[in-house]
Amino acid sequence: xxxxxxxxxxxxxxxxxxxxxxxxxxxxxxxxxxxxxxxxxxxxxxxxxxxxxxxxxxxxxxxxxxxxxxxxxxxx
Amino acid sequence: xxxxxxxxxxxxxxxxxxxxxxxxxxxxxxxxxxxxxxxxxxxxxxxxxxxxxxxxxxxxxxxxxxxxxxxxxxxxxxxxxxxxxxxxxxxxxxxxxxxxxxxxxxxxxxxxxxxxxxxxxxxxxxxxxx
Numbered sequence: 001x002x003x004x005x006x007x008x009x010x011x012x013x014x015x016x017x018x019x020x021x022x023x024x025x026x027x028x029x030x031x032x033x034x035x036x037x038x039x040x041x042x043x044x045x046x047x048x049x050x051x052x053x054x055x056x057x058x059x060x061x062x063x064x065x066x067x068x069x070x071x072x073x074x075x076x
Numbered sequence: 077x078x079x080x081x082x083x084x085x086x087x088x089x090x091x092x093x094x095x096x097x098x099x100x101x102x103x104x105x106x107x108x109x110x111x112x113x114x115x116x117x118x119x120x121x122x123x124x125x126x127x128x129x130x131x132x133x134x135x136x137x138x139x140x141x142x143x144x145x146x147x148x149x150x151x152x153x154x155x156x157x158x159x160x161x162x163x164x165x166x167x168x169x170x171x172x173x174x175x176x177x178x179x180x181x182x183x184x185x186x187x188x189x190x191x192x193x194x195x196x197x198x199x200x201x202x203x204x205x206x
Contacts, residue, residue, distance in 0.1 A: 022159050
């Protein structure tokens with residue numbers, strides 16, 4: 001069962017949530033997951049763009065009342 | 077992953093330009109690009125240890141932005157180095173003018189560089205100027 005680390009980046013602006021995700025993903029093991037919460041509107045596009053570019057995996061992405069919940073699996 | 081070289085010259089001391097330069101550097105670097113930043117003219121003063129890092133706004137956007145929870149430009153430049161292996165070079169000419177030595181600068185900066193060397197590094201890269 002994959003471990004999931006929560007990063008609450010609500011209230012910070014671009015590229016804060018992405019940077020917090022990247023710092024967090026460095027600290028977890030391959031196969032584990034990070035869930036980022038972001039109120040930055042661009043995160044819904046920017047985070048998947050980065051994840052796909054560097055080769056990790058989007059597990060889920062959801063807008064809950066204006067907050068993005070993005071779950072990323074570390075793939076390498 | 078497709079990568080490219082990104083070279084960023086920063087000469088402004090205004091908040092908006094420093095912020096945008098830092099955003100391009102950090103996002104570019106963590107996306108796997110080879111990022112080189114050259115700090116000269118009015119930008120270098122903020123990277124002297126202990127200096128005031130509150131750059132003045134150039135316009136109304138900067139004034140509004142300074143009251144928001146935006147990651148600081150120095151923090152973003154440091155993230156570019158630590159998370160993305162960017163290189164940030166202080167301009168040796170600007171250091172001479174400011175009478176600053178390498179040990180007076182923030183530790184995440186690389187060695188001082190002259191313009192000739194930076195232009196060689198910037199060959200075949202995207203060039204951004206702020």
